[in-house]
Amino acid sequence: GESVGLHLPTLSVQEGDNSIINCAYSNSASDYFIWYKQESGKGPQFIIDIRSNMDKRQGQRVTVLLNKTVKHLSLQIAATQPGDSAVYFCAENRSGGYNKLIFGAGTRLAVHP
């Protein structure tokens, strides 16, 4: 399939290093946030989510940090592997209605051996 994110900002890291991908969200009323990973030719794959009553959540090799004061979200990937190479999107949602996610522009993560 076609590549996703041909002109996106790129983060290049060495295999084994930690990666930090940042995202600024737009709506101060948003209270639910998700990180997705998208590989070429595939749909977005859920990585981790966090609600606004938390400021940190950990998964397997991934950590999401939420700073509501400056409307900033980050995804930390520990011991980055070649299989982590993809485009990463943050998405925000606001409760009280339907599940409409607003996606950020995306960041390409390139992992070098």
Add this chain to the structure above:
Amino acid sequence: ETGVTQSPTHLIKTRGQQVTLRCSSQSGHNTVSWYQQALGQGPQFIFQYYREEENGRGNFPPRFSGLQFPNYSSELNVNALELDDSALYLCASSSKQGASANEKLFFGSGTQLSVL
């Protein structure tokens, strides 16, 4: 794999034609959302279906319409295709419980539509 399946995977149409894209939701999910992803951009919300009715719509014209069936599968229809409709169309399913809307979406692999 998410269990969300979309068909077809690729489609080529000409300007002015109509297209129907299909989506089967993940087992146990009652809500389907459609997104449009242009090359190099994040997905943009088109609309969502819950209990066979449109339950929210993004900034897309009326020529974008949809259906949800009793088995929760869904169709996206686009009439009078324009060149700018060329994109990856993504279907996502989720499980809406009462008034709660904050459930993670599980995406299919999409249909790549090219309008010539």
